[in-house]
Amino acid sequence: MSLVVQKYGGSSLADADSIKRVARRIVDTRKAGNRVCVVVSAMGDTTDELLDLAGAVSPSPPEREMDMLLTAGERMSMALVSMAIANLGDSARSYTGSQAGVITDDVHGKARIIDVTPGRIQEALDGGHIVIVAGFQGVSQDTKEITTLGRGGSDTTAVALAAALEADVCEIYTDVDGIFTADPRIVPSARKIDRISNEEMQEMAASGAKVLMLRCVEYARRFNLPIHVRSSFSHREGTWVYEPDEGETVEAPIIAGVAHDRSEAKLTVVGVKDSPGKAAQIFQAIADAEINIDMIVQNISAADTGRTDVSFTLPKSDGQKGVKVLQAAKEAIGFDSLQYDDQVGKLSLIGSGMRSHPGVSATLFQALADAGINIEMISSSEIRVSVVTRDDQLDDAVRAVHTAFGLDTSEGEAVVYGGTGR
């Protein structure tokens, strides 16, 4: 008998009817002869409502208490899904992250799973029950405090539980039909991807594709666990995220997809003296502030001044902090000024076929040039090329590149409902 781990997001659990629909699907999976462990997010609007309540009592609530509050969301949905399953005549038992053995570090609000000890889950499965587990939450190893995992946390819970239970597959149910070659809201002709390698999916997630979070893909890759991303609103096959066998001949297309990201800003340090150690000083200051940076560009220095400009991208949410720490280190580093620009967007082209196909970058740059789009920064890895453009040109850029690489389909397959990302 196969063991299937399923995860349902908030948009699939928006109201009582949605919950009943999901319960039916879970019971069907069990009737098909599987053992089933289900991870649920909070219902559609619950998290926003809880955040509103928190905001109404305190402008800056302690993170420990925020985690206590938010974890009520999954608790409600897991109990309701269990009830709906019982109403269909099957037996379900719900467990919190803590009860399910999801052990994390103690960083409230964005804890990392460090172990999963699913003894109670295994026992309940062995007892013939369908098991429902609260996603997005765990308990800290040392302090036994309730933690939350941050964005995409429920996906990570599902993959981590699937790995610990040695499940045959982890199905991530969402409100779209799978992973697309580009965001269908921007590119209506985007195609659903049938199969994508873990490596490509990692780059897609890291580059802004929102259907699966990076941490979850990393986890699946580490445990060689196949993920099936699919819609809870249809019975169509979705996208399989898999680990190719060693030496497997890649018959896949050169390009997997085009991702985009509007969450980053560009910070330029103007007039830095071009001497050894200056870049190190800049990025040490940024690292000390716990800011993750993405792309870095340094031009050659002007011959007359011996000074150069260093630009890098960082999350918009850390933008003000970044400006602040560099401003504070202005004398120590020695530069003229800072330019902060949050009207930028990033486009990334991803495909493991790039390794054996030079010329991909050239085609990309030509497509952007033809569309009249200026490139502000460039970076690349072995299977990815990313460019920064003006924010208001990003959508055009994505469409142009998608077409240039022959990814368009004639019929729009994509259906988008909008979700919470938890």
Add this chain to the structure above:
Amino acid sequence: MSLVVQKYGGSSLADADSIKRVARRIVDTRKAGNRVCVVVSAMGDTTDELLDLAGAVSPSPPEREMDMLLTAGERMSMALVSMAIANLGDSARSYTGSQAGVITDDVHGKARIIDVTPGRIQEALDGGHIVIVAGFQGVSQDTKEITTLGRGGSDTTAVALAAALEADVCEIYTDVDGIFTADPRIVPSARKIDRISNEEMQEMAASGAKVLMLRCVEYARRFNLPIHVRSSFSHREGTWVYEPDEGETVEAPIIAGVAHDRSEAKLTVVGVKDSPGKAAQIFQAIADAEINIDMIVQNISAADTGRTDVSFTLPKSDGQKGVKVLQAAKEAIGFDSLQYDDQVGKLSLIGSGMRSHPGVSATLFQALADAGINIEMISSSEIRVSVVTRDDQLDDAVRAVHTAFGLDTSEGEAVVYGGTGR
């Protein structure tokens, strides 16, 4: 430094502003030099909303899952109260019933506390934190399942924690100024009681007075813990529920108060053969169905038939079950018919002074007769006399008796807001 346990009910935590008001009161208590442990119910309407959700996915949800769902309510309020306290510059930590060491039996929906092991609470108090605990919930000793305590469960949590922590006092905050000589909604001239003995309070609670639940009073009595019932909407002194010292001269008035109860129905078994063992058969059938009965009346048998009628009261919620089990045992017991009547009400007069004052019953019956109210059943204990009347005469009966025993005050002190009873 004194240790104060406070409990705030749902009507004191109706919205963000109420929560901020409660947080202020908690911080003031701490600033006055006390260590403070607070037990909270779910916010005003939360429980009803959760029940609605459950009802929308299943007509008869499993009790285990119902407990999972409902316990989300206190989780939310405890986190929000902690946040509001932090916002006032003090440090608060919230704990679920399970984390607080509230150990219960495994009867979902109406579990009983069998032990309290407040190690984490003690540690947090020692660490200088204000502690907020979710009321109404615990964890079962053997199965480690989340349980709820049923009606009045948060009060019981507060008293049990206060006993385990050896607190100096347990303050029960509610939406009325304390315990009244009668329900102020029915008797506007009812007086707030300043002090009432545990024994009297137990009889009041058992007779329908809703401010404190019976189980909570029993618990306080067992541990000799003083309870102070007071309003969270004012700073007035409320009612102290205390254990009189052995041999203490009771200077208290003869009568503590008049309680009433509309939650019971009357079931009459008509034409029972008046032979030994018949009553035993009837009440064994009722007991087997786990129905708690209250008053029992058996008339002398009619001389011509040798048959009699047996009447008893039982919770309205068990009424149909009671009829069903007796109907099923009709042949075995041997009776003519059943009469079920849920249009009844019960009035109880309570006072430890009754012990030394005969004539209380006579005054009671005379007051009812003067008001034209017919008595259908009578029962009494050492410090209580109860009568059953028609439902629509009960309010008049309560007023008449309240006046007859000189309990009326000239000015109406009572302010009533309405609460959830959790």
